[in-house]
Amino acid sequence: MTIKLxxxxxxxxxxxxxxxxxxxxxxxxxxxxxxxxxxxxxxRFAWPDIAERLDFDSEAGMFCAVGSPSDLVLLKTAVESVITNPEAVRDIITRAETSGFEFDD
Known part of the structure; x- marks a missing residue:
């Protein structure tokens, strides 16, 4: 896992x-x-309160968020909790799609 601040x-x-x-x-x-x-x-779907305070510069091979150190530490903890947990990701995807959210992948 390569997640870095x-x-x-x-x-x-x-x-x-x-x-x-x-x-x-x-x-x-x-x-x-x-x-x-x-x-x-x-x-953006799972943590909108954090996401609204960030800028994003993602690309195909990398997710990138730019913001305050405190928001990024919160985001790091949140993201770490799901990238190693397929069931949590399935749950977020299901909730997102049920709500009409569309992923731009």
Whole structure:
């Protein structure tokens, strides 16, 4: 698992290298692509209170969020709790799709 907090010239970010995560099979089973854009959507749905305070710069191979150190630490804890837990990811996907949320993956 490669989830990291960064501080570069006063800009704080969190990155997650995607692919090879324990939750990938659950994402694929739900007919989504386990890329950076999917994880950005999952964060936006699952933790909207944190997501609204962040900027995102995700790409196919990496999820990236930019924001305050405190928000990024909260997000890191939240994301770590699901990327290793396929059942939690299945639950979030189901709740998101039931609510009409569309992942942009």
């Amino acid at each position: 960064h501080d570069f010239d006063g800009e704080h970010s969190l990155t997650l290298d995607v692919g090879g995560l324990a939750a990938d099979a659950a994402v694929v089973d739900a007919e989504h692509e386990p890329n950076g854009y999917f994880w950005e959507g999952l964060v």
